[in-house]
Amino acid sequence: MNLRAGIVGFRGYSGAELVRILEHHPNAEPVLLEHRSDSEDRPLPRGHKGPARAPATAEAVKSEGLAVVFLATPHDVAMQLAGPILDAGARVVDLSAAFRLGNGASYLRWYKEEHTAQHLFAQAVYSIPELHRDQARNARLIANPGCYPTAASLALAPLARAGVIHRAAGVICDAKSGVSGAGRKPSLKTSFCEVTENFSAYSILDHRHVPEVLMNTGLEEAQFSFTAQLLPTHRGILETIYFRAPGISSAAALLDIYEQAYANEPFIRLYDPGKVPDLAAIQRTNFCDIGLKFDPATGRAVVVAAIDNLVKGAAGQAVQNMNLALGLPETAGL
Amino acid sequence: MNLRAGIVGFRGYSGAELVRILEHHPNAEPVLLEHRSDSEDRPLPRGHKGPARAPATAEAVKSEGLAVVFLATPHDVAMQLAGPILDAGARVVDLSAAFRLGNGASYLRWYKEEHTAQHLFAQAVYSIPELHRDQARNARLIANPGCYPTAASLALAPLARAGVIHRAAGVICDAKSGVSGAGRKPSLKTSFCEVTENFSAYSILDHRHVPEVLMNTGLEEAQFSFTAQLLPTHRGILETIYFRAPGISSAAALLDIYEQAYANEPFIRLYDPGKVPDLAAIQRTNFCDIGLKFDPATGRAVVVAAIDNLVKGAAGQAVQNMNLALGLPETAGL
């Protein structure tokens, strides 16, 4: 019998992606949890009802027999709902940033507001499965990572662990994301006429996804420069990452570090030296694709990492984490 | 010395286009009139101030010496502001639908709300200059036409006047518009992720622009079927119009009717038989381009008309109307 997985925020872009993935999951089925902040549905063809629905309450968690609830909501809603849902016996995979930074002080610094559920940090586990798999197994509250940090961390963590990055020279991550990363709530910044044929940078040097990358790589803030930029596309993140690796002799040697780190990873794909992924390679998949160019004469390295912000950057990784937490095959449904 | 032309709603797409046109107009200059409903400005480079600003009040009309005020606002704002501005001595070119339909009853039927400035209908002049030039000269209150009806009326009026359309067989106007036609106010329908890679039909058979086409062509409602559709483009309208012309012998004969009607029109461009315009032909211009295909064996005609919804469909035509009202050269600034 399938596990039942609740989704709060199922009308948002990440939430809708969760519904889509769970509808095809061999071991789970979605239950749409209505919450007051939700916006309008997409129209359905005649006679199509969609998944089961219930209110986003602790009572419903019990009466619907939910094994897990995904929170694809604003941060404050996640802080408010996580505790009651956990108390009602379900696991929680939180796609908001509420529990990512490990403590209230860090949350306050980067998100500029008080954290209202700090007692839950003790049981919260931050998990990019390729980097934190063991912690995610059997976890009750998983902080699903941000989209930008997922790509940057997967590209940088193996190299940082191997000690090949010249940290003092700094690491640059020039990131570009499709518009769905900004959510479904209408705003001028995400209006078609403001985005089409346009491209813009924002949150230069102070994006709130930066601390996640520092956590995952051990880099210090002064060593990591990050720019977020808005692409006129629906989905996809591509990050162009620059650093120096003075002790490395060739592109193949750099690539070898990735190959060892990710030898058995089903969702990491590497490219031959000099080849790099584009967005088309990863859209609608849970893959993180990584390619690189290296200049042996100067030690300059450029790594390109690409993910779908709604899949590996949100809903896909959330299901991967759910699979780990519930002891299911990690790739199930993906 | 330049005439001063106020613009209410200068932050909207039509309003911004008015500013752009008037900044390059040889006889006029824009004054931005602040109104409470306005949204945020686009950021300006350092040291660039943009045009003069004043409040959208009758007092400012006098103190700023405005010869004309453009209302690029919602219908209700236009109803509220038009009277006081006229009383203060300026002419009004209204880009909303407030004064297009000639009376309150028609407005109520199509716009589903009471008209609150019905006393002004007596002096309101509806003007597509190519069809209503004489009425527009020296007019004090001009109802600037809707974007869809401008293209449809310019394509159909000469043929309707010439009596070549088989009215009983019906006229179909399948219209497609860029997203800026929906205005700058954020909404889910105009969000990038909802529009890109998408195409959708709306207001099938009951779009409120229909009565304008009927007024301008003499067609009856049962004879004119109209569908509006949303293109994933910033700007541009293309209408594909189908009808039967049983008394016409060739494409050239049909084209000849247009050539006679529009012989001296600076903003109408025709195409050789079988050739039709695309959006690229007219974007950022005040042209209405018309081309056609005709099947002599069956009398079936297909006319394609294209305009830029923000120029000939809004701001450009509004300036053309202003030029007529103020006795300036009709093409000035265009």
Next chain:
Amino acid sequence: MNLRAGIVGFRGYSGAELVRILEHHPNAEPVLLEHRSDSEDRPLPRGHKGPARAPATAEAVKSEGLAVVFLATPHDVAMQLAGPILDAGARVVDLSAAFRLGNGASYLRWYKEEHTAQHLFAQAVYSIPELHRDQARNARLIANPGCYPTAASLALAPLARAGVIHRAAGVICDAKSGVSGAGRKPSLKTSFCEVTENFSAYSILDHRHVPEVLMNTGLEEAQFSFTAQLLPTHRGILETIYFRAPGISSAAALLDIYEQAYANEPFIRLYDPGKVPDLAAIQRTNFCDIGLKFDPATGRAVVVAAIDNLVKGAAGQAVQNMNLALGLPETAGL
């Protein structure tokens, strides 16, 4: 054991979609058949080999044990390859137009060139499964329909059979397609800078997909007016279809005809009266979605039908036809 299905033209957009579908098909697996006219591959991640490959020859059909070969090629290549492949013992599903029109004369008229494999017409079966299911079962050579005619025929055939269309008043089909419908071969017309922010009509009244609609609906050429138009989207077809149904009393009555015709069809979805599909509803699916608006006072009907041109309009329908021909479950892999 899986059936092996060859694909000639696997680098084109329809061909790549065939590969994608067959890689997930429970009863079949793809074999890429190299043919001289093929263009360049998309780069693959390191270590990913993709499906098996073989030359597009009769010998390979035998040595690879192919049960079926898909021809996603230009018309002339299909005419050249179909015979040898059939002789080698495989079934053929031809996505080109080579065998759609039933005879060489009709092909010559619409495609302006001599047909070089007319002896194969005798065994060719044209199949939109919802309309020609019985013929497709066990067929050896299937002519897979054109993308535009699939949507138009599914929208019109049930009404034409029910006799509710006022044929003398004419049927208008205003069709819009994404760019992938034009194929992957580079051309100015499909270059990004020519298409983005643009929209254009082509082949007005003489598109070569017209005869397929006439075949499938019984309409005469003078009764059916068709315009093809290029949308700035990757994929998707939306057709807005206008006609009169004087004997129909309501939208519900019109919809009822569809419900009866398509009661058990897994790939047809209908909408409540007044609701119509958009492209997003059907992209990357094998569905044909149909919705309508009806004006009882005048008998005017507007039907909107939408399909993905690469799936229900090409590769998906081709696999649906393969399933029928081979006796597999019709929805397998879709």
Next chain:
Amino acid sequence: MNLRAGIVGFRGYSGAELVRILEHHPNAEPVLLEHRSDSEDRPLPRGHKGPARAPATAEAVKSEGLAVVFLATPHDVAMQLAGPILDAGARVVDLSAAFRLGNGASYLRWYKEEHTAQHLFAQAVYSIPELHRDQARNARLIANPGCYPTAASLALAPLARAGVIHRAAGVICDAKSGVSGAGRKPSLKTSFCEVTENFSAYSILDHRHVPEVLMNTGLEEAQFSFTAQLLPTHRGILETIYFRAPGISSAAALLDIYEQAYANEPFIRLYDPGKVPDLAAIQRTNFCDIGLKFDPATGRAVVVAAIDNLVKGAAGQAVQNMNLALGLPETAGL
């Protein structure tokens, strides 16, 4: 009387932009010079002839009385045509890369082919007017800069001259360009379906525009890392530039260097500290907009520079250079 300016390559995107600018230039008028390599025209409305035409020959230069000829052609065509045109008495503004690098050896290294008109290097002047104005005055053969180097050089040259860049730590230029930068010749890489909803990096660390930036800034190759990336937009370049400025105390201090360098420049616009331009700010203009973010604690600087690749990056700058060469007002027509 207007000067006559020939354009070879007028059907390309840069060439068409030249035609558009020169048609509105107060002192010049375009003459379209036909050359065998040219592709098809855009269709014109009935009765519209467009500018004068002549063959791209030395004879026509004389008989048409051309004061200047723009070469918006492939490099090899420019090498072949420049000499005869100069000999015929016209000045040449070359938009290709033929004469940018100053000598044949450098051309061979970066463009991988022999230079066939090396005798012309002696009179060739490379000119971004804001950096090389004096050399451009009265020049006979102007090498118009590449699009990427124009933005990067305008952003970096004042800082490099002021000595504030920490060169050993390296300068990163992460550049993004619209598709028109790749020219109008059809190719798979610029096909709509390959570009829409996609984003890709190319020529990482070895783009042939790099040497121009080195020339203009004095940076060494090992100090300057450049990545070119393809945006799904028609036009516009945005470059995000990273470096360290350890001796600078604030964003205002860094901005002050630009303000002094560009105090009287009509085509450079700066932004308040922390504000940066987007593509919409500069599309269809000859402006180069520059904004920056600076972190005083670590000396990290991020500069964003944006230009329209077809205007300041090609045709606009070419006309600016023509104006300088011919002694016209530098901003004429722009």
